[in-house]
Amino acid sequence: MTQPLIKVNLFFSGGLEILFDNIKQKTVEISSSINPPNQTKMEDLIKWIRENLIKTKPELFMTGNTIRPGILILINDVDWEVEGELEYTIKDGDNIHFLSTLHGG
Amino acid sequence: MVRTCVICNKERAIIKRPKTRQQACRECFYYVFETEIHNTIIDSKLFNKGDKVAIAASGGKDSTVLAYVLKLLNERYQYGIELFLLSIDEGITGYRDDSLETVKRNQQQYDLPLKIVSYSELYGWNMDQIVKEVGLKNNCTFCGVFRRQALDRGAVMLEVDHIVTGHNADDIAETVLMNIMRGDIARLSRCTEICTNGDECIRRSKPFKYTYEKEIVMYAYFKKLDYFSTECIYSPNSYRGHVRTFLKDLEGIRSIAIIDIIHSGEAFELKKGVKLPIQGVCKRCGYISSNEFCKACVLLEGLNRGLPKLGIGKTNKMLKKYGNMPEGMATIPKFMNKNSDSVSEQC
Ligand SMILES: [Zn+2]
Ligand SMILES: [Zn+2]
Numbered sequence: 001m002t003q004p005l006i007k008v009n010l011f012f013s014g015g016l017e018i019l020f021d022n023i024k025q026k027t028v029e030i031s032s033s034i035n036p037p038n039q040t041k042m043e044d045l046i047k048w049i050r051e052n053l054i055k056t057k058p059e060l061f062m063t064g065n066t067i068r069p070g071i072l073i074l075i076n077d078v079d080w081e082v083e084g085e086l087e088y089t090i091k092d093g094d095n096i097h098f099l100s101t102l103h104g105g
Numbered sequence: 106m107v108r109t110c111v112i113c114n115k116e117r118a119i120i121k122r123p124k125t126r127q128q129a130c131r132e133c134f135y136y137v138f139e140t141e142i143h144n145t146i147i148d149s150k151l152f153n154k155g156d157k158v159a160i161a162a163s164g165g166k167d168s169t170v171l172a173y174v175l176k177l178l179n180e181r182y183q184y185g186i187e188l189f190l191l192s193i194d195e196g197i198t199g200y201r202d203d204s205l206e207t208v209k210r211n212q213q214q215y216d217l218p219l220k221i222v223s224y225s226e227l228y229g230w231n232m233d234q235i236v237k238e239v240g241l242k243n244n245c246t247f248c249g250v251f252r253r254q255a256l257d258r259g260a261v262m263l264e265v266d267h268i269v270t271g272h273n274a275d276d277i278a279e280t281v282l283m284n285i286m287r288g289d290i291a292r293l294s295r296c297t298e299i300c301t302n303g304d305e306c307i308r309r310s311k312p313f314k315y316t317y318e319k320e321i322v323m324y325a326y327f328k329k330l331d332y333f334s335t336e337c338i339y340s341p342n343s344y345r346g347h348v349r350t351f352l353k354d355l356e357g358i359r360s361i362a363i364i365d366i367i368h369s370g371e372a373f374e375l376k377k378g379v380k381l382p383i384q385g386v387c388k389r390c391g392y393i394s395s396n397e398f399c400k401a402c403v404l405l406e407g408l409n410r411g412l413p414k415l416g417i418g419k420t421n422k423m424l425k426k427y428g429n430m431p432e433g434m435a436t437i438p439k440f441m442n443k444n445s446d447s448v449s450e451q452c
Contacts, residue, residue, distance in 0.1 A: 015334040015336060063354075068353075069353035072319060072323065072326075077119065082121050100334070101318045101321075101322045
């Protein structure tokens with residue numbers, strides 16, 4: 001039983017791109033249900049990124065089950081803290097921006 | 106579920122503010138962000154009409170947002186101050202050359218005069234050369250001491266009254282914790298002051314003292330401000346130590362903790378009678394110093410004599426070991442403040 005795929009546009013900036021071979025933007029196709037029967041949530045997406053995209057030092061991206069404190073996430077230009085954080089359900093065509101506050105100054 | 110801004114009760118919320126946990130729309134966020142900084146400036150009487158103010162600009166997020174917001178507030182509220190960008194070129198290939206390009210773009214975008222002061226012109230050494238000489242262990246000591254003095258010297262060249270830096274609430278909370286852990290009383294009482302009369306009588310202040318890093322980065326993001334976010338190649342990962350991680354964890358649990366720590370820092374009071382070092386001036390270059398020679402002169406002497414350890418650790422002990430500071434050595438240009446004849450009395 002395969003789940004339909006959804007397209008998600010990922011963005012990495014604020015110095016975070018270093019963890020991704022300096023790639024600032026990437027469109028990925030993921031299952032709409034990484035953990036069937038539940039729909040794919042932000043929590044699943046973050047883990048998926050750690051397992052599939054991170055080139056070095058995953059601990060600079062995640063702490064425990066969540067994003068590392070100091071990295072901001074914007075979902076379609078809205079602070080993920082407004083959108084339910086890990087519980088947000090990923091939709092086809094979402095633009096998800098990971099923005100580090102930890103670099104430079 | 107779309108959430109509505111709690112300020113205007115109309116538009117869609119785009120940010121949860123860390124300080125208040127309020128959800129705000131884009132326009133309301135801009136307005137409260139800018140107004141809080143304005144209130145900080147007014148409450149602490151940071152500026153006087155006619156002041157010449159240099160923004161210490163690194164091309165990074167904090168100083169870029171600071172330049173943008175100060176220019177905007179100066180026009181909106183008619184502070185009547187004259188703004189400059191002041192950048193330090195440490196001479197780090199592949200890092201500072203790129204970030205200086207960002208500052209040069211900011212100069213165009215914000216239409217502010219820019220002054221760049223380089224380590225090479227002041228000290229005869231740039232950081233690439235220093236790292237070749239001293240390695241990657243103490244290089245940040247050289248860089249920190251040289252930068253502080255370079256900013257003051259740049260300010261004198263620009264004839265400004267005041268330097269503003271982009272230190273934000275998270276930075277200040279971090280410094281408070283570090284000074285407590287180190288037991289550095291003198292610095293603890295200074296680090297929460299919003300404005301210090303610079304040791305050398307050039308005022309330094311931090312208009313972002315109560316501004317959260319998250320909001321600065323979000324503001325830059327929504328306004329599409331152009332900033333540089335690469336790590337210095339000579340301090341990889343040293344950028345934020347355990348204290349920073351600890352703070353960010355705290356902030357995640359209870360975001361007001363940042364402001365609470367700053368308030369705790371402010372509440373520490375020195376007992377009467379605690380002796381703080383007396384400030385004089387460096388015998389060699391005239392810069393303010395609590396010792397006979399300023400730290401920069403000792404570090405430079407070490408570089409020039411091939412004794413890079415000379416200025417690391419306790420200066421007096423090292424000077425005893427390696428011999429004193431002979432006259433006639435290469436030195437930093439004489440530090441001449443416009444109030445410099447009265448420097449020692451005033452400071
Ligand atoms: Zn609003
Ligand atoms: Zn000196």
